[in-house]
Structures are given as structure tokens and as C-alpha cells.
Amino acid sequence: MATETPMSHRLDALQMARFVVDGFVEFGNLVPDALNAQVHRDALAYPKNLGYNPNKPREFWDFSDAVREVFELPAVQGVVESLVGPDAVHDHSFLHTVAPGRREAQRWHVDSSLAVDHPRQFDILVCYFPHDSPPEMGPTLVLPGSHVRRVSYHDVTRYKNFLGQRQLSGPGGRIAFIHESLWHCAQPNKTDDWRFMFKIRYLPRVEQRGLFNPDGMDEAEIEAFYNDSNRKYAWAGDQFVAMGQAWRSWWRYLAGAA
Amino acid sequence: MSETRQQILILHLAEPDLGAHTVAWALYDGSRPAGDRQMQAGDQPEPPYASVVDAMHDGWRVLQLPQLPTYPRGAEHETGPLPWEYVLERCVPMEGANGD
Numbered sequence: 641m642a643t644e645t646p647m648s649h650r651l652d653a654l655q656m657a658r659f660v661v662d663g664f665v666e667f668g669n670l671v672p673d674a675l676n677a678q679v680h681r682d683a684l685a686y687p688k689n690l691g692y693n694p695n696k697p698r699e700f701w702d703f704s705d706a707v708r709e710v711f712e713l714p715a716v717q718g719v720v721e722s723l724v725g726p727d728a729v730h731d732h733s734f735l736h737t738v739a740p741g742r743r744e745a746q747r748w749h750v751d752s753s754l755a756v757d758h759p760r761q762f763d764i765l766v767c768y769f770p771h772d773s774p775p776e777m778g779p780t781l782v783l784p785g786s787h788v789r790r791v792s793y794h795d796v797t798r799y800k801n802f803l804g805q806r807q808l809s810g811p812g813g814r815i816a817f818i819h820e821s822l823w824h825c826a827q828p829n830k831t832d833d834w835r836f837m838f839k840i841r842y843l844p845r846v847e848q849r850g851l852f853n854p855d856g857m858d859e860a861e862i863e864a865f866y867n868d869s870n871r872k873y874a875w876a877g878d879q880f881v882a883m884g885q886a887w888r889s890w891w892r893y894l895a896g897a898a
Numbered sequence: 899m900s901e902t903r904q905q906i907l908i909l910h911l912a913e914p915d916l917g918a919h920t921v922a923w924a925l926y927d928g929s930r931p932a933g934d935r936q937m938q939a940g941d942q943p944e945p946p947y948a949s950v951v952d953a954m955h956d957g958w959r960v961l962q963l964p965q966l967p968t969y970p971r972g973a974e975h976e977t978g979p980l981p982w983e984y985v986l987e988r989c990v991p992m993e994g995a996n997g998d
Binding site: 743744745746747748781788789790791795796798799800801802803805807825827828874875876877878879882883885886889 | 908910911912913918920921922923924925935937938939940941942943945974975976977978979980981982
């Protein structure tokens, strides 16, 4: 990503506020169907059950021309740049698979320890599902809103179920752009088909503020959005107040007011 | 007498009150045969009990109550793991055991 995408491809203020509250934003319309189908074919042709090899941190990326094309789309780059800025580092990527009939769920975890300035300072995990992924196929389960909690890697494996847990299921071509501290886990695949999800971790090179598109930002609308989100997460119980404080403090920083 | 094994139920509540509603839950079941699948992440959309008190009425014994918080200055709004975590247990006959 050597050149910046135009502001028109960046997240707008409300989408950015949604990322602050939920810990991710997802889109189903950024990638043409034909390209999704080609990535799916590449995934099927790729050797199965390759574990992640840190000495080959971009194996599927190097294997599939189509997946590189997906991430070069201005609409995709624009979201990435909204969150981690221009020229972000592609730290590593991996084609995550769940085999047909695999009944084990992954344990809840986060993909990071704590950044010094958590949650303002963060990497993103970009999760791309090239094919239709209904719930029974085991798309990733996330706990929306969990990214503002200060936990590290496997601290959350003892937990099993939460009010508000949500699978990233849906039609093919969806991309979720996720804060590194969001709690998540892979799910069982009850179908006869492989489930694929390609994930890139991007690291910022810049301070993560003032990166979204502020055109048309309505401060009253943003404040109303945060107010309406106050009780959004039942799993947070009486800590909704502290979480609301975290959102607003982060938002002031993002918008350049703090 | 049939052999019994321990079940551990962890309920996370919305507030410290034992009657507050359950927001997260996990079951570790020692009565299941070794190798059987335990409760998994994401496999149960509704809590088994509405509250700790509700579980007590069903025979669960409370093993652990969470400590109430103190707030170090400067970290008043920090959040981490779920705070209102109650650990409960009961002993039940081994699954598949022949009781006498």
C-alpha cells in the first residue's frame, strides 16, 4: 500500500464510531462475486492442513493472485487505511480452515497481548470469507464490544458462552475488519464442505487518529449513537458505564479533540 | 451407592447480587466419561440458570464469591475479565455408571 486511497473510500464518522463500540466493522459488498469465486477455487486447490509457518508468513498470499487482488481493491484498502493508516505493515497472513465435520470449537482468545495505549493503539485483523458461511459451517464467533477490556491472549479460555456472542456468518465475500483485542474463536463445521477464512494482520506505522473521513460528521448524531449504545452489551452487566467512558475517551482522541 | 463426580458451573452475573441475571456461563462436567466433549465455546445460546440463586434452588452449592472492587486512582474506568464470577459445584452420579 504505497499510495493512499481517496477519502471517499474511508470509513465515515458513524462507521468509525461503530468500530469503537463493536470492535469491528464488516462489509458484504466490497468484492466482486467473480473474484470471491476465484479465491474460493484457490483455497480448494491449496494444500490442506498446512499449519502456520512463521518462516513463511504469507504463504496463501503468495499462492493466490486473486486474494492479492481483493486486498488491492480501493474499497478494501480504504477501510484498512481508516483504521491503521497508509502503508500499514502486512505482518503475516494465513488461510484459516475448518475441515468438514470438525466438531471441536476453538477456545475463546484474543490475538494480542495488551498494547501500551490499549485500545487506541491497535493492529487489525482483516478476516475475509470468500464463500457463503452459514452458522453451521463454523464461521468465526466474536464477542462484540469485548475489545475495550484489558485481557491478554488466552486469559478468556475459561469462558464458554455469553449473552450477545455472534458468529460472522453470511453470504460469500464478507470482510470483517477487527480490533486486535476482540475476543473470538473458530466454530465447529457441521457441513461436508471446507470452511475457509483468509486473515491478514496489519500493523500501523502512524498514530491512529484523524484517519477516517469526517465529511458530513454530525457531532449530535455521534453522541446519540454512543448514548443509544450504552446498554447494548448485556454481557457487560453493570460495567456499561466504564465501557461508555472508554468509547468516548477513545472517540475524542480519534476525532482529534483530545 | 453409585460413584459421584464433581460438576463445576461458572456463572457470570450482571451485578454482584446473587440474584442478578446471568450474562455468561461455563460448565465443566467431571461426570462425563473421559474424552467426551465438554461444553464448548459458543454451543449454548441461553444460560442454564437465570441467576446464582436460581442455580442454588436446583441444588448447586456456591464455592466462590467474587471480591468487590477497589479502584486504584487513575484506573477507575479500566475493565478486564468479567468481574462478577461465581463458581458453583454439585456432585452427581457418573454418567453411564451402574448405581446400586
